[in-house]
Amino acid sequence: MKNRFLLLLLLLIIPITGYSQADLDYYLPDDVEFDPAIPTPEEVIGHQVGEWHVTHDKLVSYMYAIAEASDRVTIEEYAKSYEDRPLLILTITSPENHAQIDEIKDNQLALTEPNQSGDVDIENQPVVVNLGNSIHGNEPSGSNSSMLSAYYFAAAQGERIEEILDDAVILLDPSFNPDGLNRFSSWVNMHKSITTTTDPTDREYNERWPSGRTNHYWFDLNRDWMPVQHPESRGRIAKFHEWRPNILTDHHEMGSNSTFFFQPGIPSRTHPLTPQLNQDLTGQIAEFHAEALDEIQSLYYSEESFDDFYYGKGSTYPDLFGTIGILFEQASSRGHAQETDHGVLEFPFTIRNQFTTALSTVDAAVALRTDLHEYRIDYYRDVREEASDADTKAFVIGDPYDRGRNYHFADLLSKHNVDMYELSEDLEVNGQEFKRGSAWVIPTDQAEYKFIEAMFETRTEFTDSLFYDVSSWTLPFAFNLPYAELDGGDFDNDLLGNRVENPELPSGEIIGGESHYAYIFSWDEYYAPRTLYRLQDKGVRTKVIQKPTTVETPDGSVEFDYGSIVVALGTQDVDADEIYSTLQTAAEEDGVNIYNVTSGLSVSGVDLGSPSIETLEKPEIAILVGSGISSYDVGEAWHQFDQRYKIPITMIEKDEFGSVDLDRYNTIIMSDGGYGDLSENSISELKEWIRNDGVLILQEGAVEWGISQDLVSLTAKEDSGRFDFSDDLDYVDLSNARGAQYIGGTIFNATLDTTHPLGYGYNDEEIYVFRRGTQFYDQPENHFSVPVSLTDDPLASGYISDYNLELIRNTPSIVVDRHGGGRIISFVDNPNFRAFWFGQNKLFANAIFFGRTIYWASTN
Numbered sequence: 001m002k003n004r005f006l007l008l009l010l011l012l013i014i015p016i017t018g019y020s021q022a023d024l025d026y027y028l029p030d031d032v033e034f035d036p037a038i039p040t041p042e043e044v045i046g047h048q049v050g051e052w053h054v055t056h057d058k059l060v061s062y063m064y065a066i067a068e069a070s071d072r073v074t075i076e077e078y079a080k081s082y083e084d085r086p087l088l089i090l091t092i093t094s095p096e097n098h099a100q101i102d103e104i105k106d107n108q109l110a111l112t113e114p115n116q117s118g119d120v121d122i123e124n125q126p127v128v129v130n131l132g133n134s135i136h137g138n139e140p141s142g143s144n145s146s147m148l149s150a151y152y153f154a155a156a157q158g159e160r161i162e163e164i165l166d167d168a169v170i171l172l173d174p175s176f177n178p179d180g181l182n183r184f185s186s187w188v189n190m191h192k193s194i195t196t197t198t199d200p201t202d203r204e205y206n207e208r209w210p211s212g213r214t215n216h217y218w219f220d221l222n223r224d225w226m227p228v229q230h231p232e233s234r235g236r237i238a239k240f241h242e243w244r245p246n247i248l249t250d251h252h253e254m255g256s257n258s259t260f261f262f263q264p265g266i267p268s269r270t271h272p273l274t275p276q277l278n279q280d281l282t283g284q285i286a287e288f289h290a291e292a293l294d295e296i297q298s299l300y301y302s303e304e305s306f307d308d309f310y311y312g313k314g315s316t317y318p319d320l321f322g323t324i325g326i327l328f329e330q331a332s333s334r335g336h337a338q339e340t341d342h343g344v345l346e347f348p349f350t351i352r353n354q355f356t357t358a359l360s361t362v363d364a365a366v367a368l369r370t371d372l373h374e375y376r377i378d379y380y381r382d383v384r385e386e387a388s389d390a391d392t393k394a395f396v397i398g399d400p401y402d403r404g405r406n407y408h409f410a411d412l413l414s415k416h417n418v419d420m421y422e423l424s425e426d427l428e429v430n431g432q433e434f435k436r437g438s439a440w441v442i443p444t445d446q447a448e449y450k451f452i453e454a455m456f457e458t459r460t461e462f463t464d465s466l467f468y469d470v471s472s473w474t475l476p477f478a479f480n481l482p483y484a485e486l487d488g489g490d491f492d493n494d495l496l497g498n499r500v501e502n503p504e505l506p507s508g509e510i511i512g513g514e515s516h517y518a519y520i521f522s523w524d525e526y527y528a529p530r531t532l533y534r535l536q537d538k539g540v541r542t543k544v545i546q547k548p549t550t551v552e553t554p555d556g557s558v559e560f561d562y563g564s565i566v567v568a569l570g571t572q573d574v575d576a577d578e579i580y581s582t583l584q585t586a587a588e589e590d591g592v593n594i595y596n597v598t599s600g601l602s603v604s605g606v607d608l609g610s611p612s613i614e615t616l617e618k619p620e621i622a623i624l625v626g627s628g629i630s631s632y633d634v635g636e637a638w639h640q641f642d643q644r645y646k647i648p649i650t651m652i653e654k655d656e657f658g659s660v661d662l663d664r665y666n667t668i669i670m671s672d673g674g675y676g677d678l679s680e681n682s683i684s685e686l687k688e689w690i691r692n693d694g695v696l697i698l699q700e701g702a703v704e705w706g707i708s709q710d711l712v713s714l715t716a717k718e719d720s721g722r723f724d725f726s727d728d729l730d731y732v733d734l735s736n737a738r739g740a741q742y743i744g745g746t747i748f749n750a751t752l753d754t755t756h757p758l759g760y761g762y763n764d765e766e767i768y769v770f771r772r773g774t775q776f777y778d779q780p781e782n783h784f785s786v787p788v789s790l791t792d793d794p795l796a797s798g799y800i801s802d803y804n805l806e807l808i809r810n811t812p813s814i815v816v817d818r819h820g821g822g823r824i825i826s827f828v829d830n831p832n833f834r835a836f837w838f839g840q841n842k843l844f845a846n847a848i849f850f851g852r853t854i855y856w857a858s859t860n
């Protein structure tokens with residue numbers, strides 16, 4: 001009664017004191033007493049939940065304070081973000097369960113092993129619920145609600161909470177994306193007025209570029225659960241496999257005029273590898289959310305949006321591991337209070353819905369506890385049965401020329417609990433050769449068979465033609481790694497060498513020791529660009545060979561292919577000792593083998609003084625950033641250069657481009673985006689810069705801009721982007737029909753000219769490209785200007801409509817143009833997609849390092 005009165009008082013107070021003022025009672029159930037020894041959020045962070053957007057450091061302080069005060073809570077830092085912020089997980093359960101937490105954890109793992117799961121007493125095994133928040137930093141109601149969850153589970157008193165804590169272990173992750181959360185909280189807090197402006201046009205509600213959605217390098221962390229290329233995901237996935245929660249929640253926000261969404265998503269779009277029972281359980285859990293939201297009079301819906309298809313998302317990844325992943329989407333106040341179709345949407349309201357559904361999830365988990373355990377047991381038993389029935393007994397995969405991509409592939413799989421082994425002996429399958437030392441074997445008869453299947457499968461038939469995200473991610477294609485399926489006849493256990501535990505990039509070496517004449521290294525290694533840049537950055541003169549050569553080394557004659565790099569000692573200003581020590585570091589850290597060449601006279605092929613060996617320029621790179629440009633694409637390039645190649649890259653605001661002296665740069669990147677607002681002055685300066693030997697790299701949408709400026713010799717296909725809707729299509733079906741013509745992310749077969757500078761470092765003319773969007777181009781007349789083209793039968797994996805499949809055949813993927821002394825290199829497809837398309841990255845590096853060595857191309 002008392003609380004009801006307070007609530008009434010509160011409702012009266014709100015309009016007087018402004019928005020975003022809610023008492024703790026507004027959020028908490030009104031029939032529960034709280035332990036006064038447990039600090040409330042306000043007592044630690046200095047303001048009420050929802051009054052300000054919590055900054056990450058305050059969130060961390062509160063979580064440590066709760067852990068300190070409560071014997072129900074322990075806390076652990078499991079990773080650091082790029083900006084050095086801690087990622088935390090709170091383990092919340094009864095003190096009795098804490099006393100045997102290792103046993104509970106061991107039992108969770110045993111439930112995934114059919115030969116152990118029968119030993120677990122599931123009647124007494126607590127259910128494990130992982131509550132995950134705000135992986136998109138500008139969807140902050142989840143993180144802000146996590147303080148209420150922590151407070152509630154630590155401080156609530158009475159029989160009901162005792163029961164819950166006996167039956168459940170709650171893993172509370174307050175912030176999946178600390179850097180994004182902090183970026184966003186700074187934005188909205190710095191624009192907050194005392195007299196709240198609810199006008200959606202106000203600056204508070206219109207975050208500038210780049211938004212807080214993403215992490216430090218502007219990656220969407222909710223696409224990285226499978227690729228695991230970022231520290232936030234790597235730590236999180238390790239925790240997931242340590243605990244094997246029965247339920248994992250993923251609290252998001254969506255458009256401000258919407259209501260609240262919880263899964264199940266659109267049933268026809270569930271990935272076929274996910275069992276129906278997973279969706280049925282999600283539906284049973286949903287009933288608890290509905291009841292709880294009814295109670296607080298919140299509107300909601302399910303099954304009409306979003307899906308469980310791409311396994312790189314937080315609500316879908318768990319489905320491959322016998323866990324139920326649940327997506328929540330709350331209408332976003334995107335600030336403190338803004339006008340919407342449903343009245344003024346206040347931040348506290350959004351927080352309350354998230355908190356309420358966190359509680360309903362735990363209630364559901366407790367009620368369905370044994371069902372969830374049984375589901376897990378059955379799931380893994382079925383997987384093992386399917387695995388032993390499968391025709392494919394193992395995959396063998398690996399590139400004999402590239403340690404880097406092999407390592408990154410092994411690293412990715414090992415993060416997902418996959419059993420893999422070094423290939424114990426050389427193996428030939430269907431004419432393909434795999435070498436001991438540069439290939440892995442992944443037997444399918446193992447617990448994570450489903451995950452392996454999902455990573456290797458090529459799927460071109462679908463029950464639905466719409467996808468919330470990409471429709472394909474086939475890993476061997478993304479890594480461009482040779483692989484083969486081994487059937488019962490090909491496979492035997494003797495092929496399994498050492499088990500791969502924590503793969504590391506192997507070191508290379510300087511073969512033949514210190515040279516008095518020259519060094520040479522192949523461009524095949526993934527990290528060869530890093531080695532080249534190390535040398536260039538020291539002022540070492542470097543050359544690239546454009547025709548193969550076989551040279552003499554102390555170990556005999558060795559053949560070097562297109563793109564190999566030569567360091568001739570007689571032409572250097574840098575001390576020979578310094579060059580040698582730089583190369584030693586490079587060999588060790590970049591996994592590159594470097595050869596001592598004893599003579600300039602080749603055994604066969606070109607000599608080292610040949611005109612076919614061209615001097616390289618050190619890249620000085622700028623990239624345009626700002627409104628209208630894809631922060632994802634820019635971030636991918638930035639991450640690639642900064643984290644992997646250790647090459648500095650200057651970001652220039654598009655608005656300020658006209659006032660920058662471009663002479664400092666020899667390479668400029670224009671990522672996917674719109675450039676129609678570049679000033680005339682900027683454009684004429686850019687064209688002048690290109691004519692003076694500049695290399696301009698255009699990606700996706702920027703290619704259109706290049707065409708509009710007569711810099712790119714492409715024409716869009718006449719029917720590109722058009723759709724062939726039938727005349728009897730009903731109005732209500734138009735939206736889906738349009739969606740079915742979109743390419744959300746599909747993999748295509750392409751051919752590559754390995755003698756072209758953009759093809760250096762590749763040994764096979766077959767390559768895969770990743771396509772989003774539906775802009776298709778005709779082939780230019782000069783076919784030497786097209787080093788990469790889609791094939792006549794291009795669909796490799798994923799969805800494309802029949803209409804678009806006809807249009808996309810034989811279209812160009814990369815096109816080179818000349819303009820004065822400069823080059824324009826157009827990437828129709830993204831070579832750096834989500835940092836796991838390792839097979840394409842070299843194309844991008846080639847544009848940077850070898851772009852100005854391309855002579856044959858269309859001239860504009």
Ligand SMILES: [Zn+2]
Nearest residue numbers: 136139252253
């Ligand atoms: Zn989101």
